[in-house]
Amino acid sequence: MSQISPKLAISMKAFYGDLQLGILGGGQLGRMLIQEAINFNISTRVLDPDPHAPCKHLCDHFTLGSLTDYETVYNFGKQVDVLTIEIEKVNVDALEKLEEEGVIVYPQSRIIRLIQDKGLQKQFFKENNIPTAPFLIINSAADLKTTNFTYPYIQKLRRDGYDGRGVQKIKSESDHKDAFNAPSLVEEFVDFDKELSVIVSRNEDGEVKTFPCVEMEFNPDVNLVEFIISPSTLSFEILQRADDLAISIATSLKIVGVMAVEMFLTKSGELLINELAPRPHNSGHQTIEGNYTSQYAQHLRAIFNLPLGDTRSISNAVMINLLGEKGFEGLAEYEGLNEVLKTDGVYVHLYGKKYTKPFRKMGHVTILDDDREKAIEKARFVQKTIKVKI
Template identity: 70%
Template structure:
């Protein structure tokens, strides 16, 4: 694909949310024509792309007809019609990440099987077909229950702490996982092009909002030992090579209190754990994803500075037309970069934007990020 396509390539993105929006911002630099399919007529990408189509991402005919005249399709969300992508691939449309990769990652059960078959360390797990099979599960309570399909951003996950939680458990096909006694949740984003070139971004440390189960605070680069960081990055490379993926892959992991790294979940696209790369690294995750799917040389992933990313979530108790409080006050702090996603309506814990805070001094970057968290609010 690394040929004279600039300005000619017709690139389709399934999903028109914030990830698509930030991909478009990078695609403009390549002079690529971007087509977006999204079910929301007010999607953040609607006014930024060359062509916007409002339609279902899970409907075969909609996805097929959207993609049949395009050169290449990529995704910003995994919940898409894979059968349509398979048909498009057969007809010569390039789909990256490949439909087989998307199919595997759509199903958390298949993900776990993939980890087991490829000797990738992960927590103990068991398949659950219905509510009755929970009663005879081999894993002892407490454990985490995850829907095999359609879970995202903390949805589709339940903690089963005691037998009293069983009546509220999911009844659909799911997996249960041993609860990991972790010290820190970490992530590595890895990129691989069709030539097999592969590069990782430096490992990052994450903190989650306990109510929404969303990444709330991310610190890059990590200060854990070189050995731990190298182990995490090599694990991400192994997974990308085992999958033979083309594009970006986010690998979310647990670092246990004993120093073991266990892989939690995968996302075959730009990811929330890589937003800080826009200001914090030489190459952003969005530029790297495009380089990978266009089969171009991968960019330098080195960190430029200490960077902290915080998600702007809709405040609890507010729902309606979004209003942003504290923008001017937050921007008065040096090294603060605000990214608003253009979502018209807010609701509790909805991702409405993110902020990256950079500073040569790690502790100052962290303290400034805490200030921004207190200042900047999304209300209605």
């Protein structure tokens, strides 16, 4: 009688409710992953340093603790069958040790280590002939004097930048005094036409699928994704190139899970890779209602080595981030919900965050419509109507 492989056994455990899935990070991405995991009878454990984390009351077991402390992450990981992340800022040394001891970690620790360091990311692009903006790695603000980039250019911290933080534009020499005085990368300013994202998924068998490319608009004050339009209506040739780039990166990395590939479309029609996120991503929230398979279901399929789902769009979908309003910090209240819920095709997702502060991600709204322009029009209405205040 043939033996069941350990990986197949993991998948079978999921359907019987015995599988222990660990999630490093208890934010909104973990929350939406848990909502999907319930459909697979998966028992979820979450580690997060916030006692009010959005995942706390949805998971089966919540552990309060640091994501960057070796012992905390290691001890948490020893309790689970499969360990995944919803944020990259985790202790990779602990993940490597867990992998050595047989815990399945997806995405793999080597990929998380690469993504944690924007300098290593850029070097990976260069070594694998992946198109990206020209860059230079520096150690301190003083090194800006030796760069040959013309103003303006972009400085990014190599580590710990997140949600628009750790990125700034250097417009002239006078900006050097306010530059990041830490290991950074400097890259040429890209005069882009659009910012795009492709979510790509890969399971351990090597099956790879992409979600339709989306177009992104950013909040200019904090460089956060604020508006997603899916699917993109760019030419077939551009969309095919975007897909091919995402597949090439996922295949080169041999990642298991989903990964967001963010890219610029320049005014000359060139595609340049900006950054990678090896997890469910803000640019894929609209897949919950807008696609046959959501990015969260796809991530679970990938890490359990199940067949990947149908990524086609069901309808035009526009996603809006609900950000805390400027000047408000305290217990959150949501203005305008009644008005927007009267509109057909509107789906509200609140993240369970008790307190709001300026530009904090408090939820998102997805708007579906068979008419793309009507979907965008409804989204603009939602955007100006819902306010997160106190």
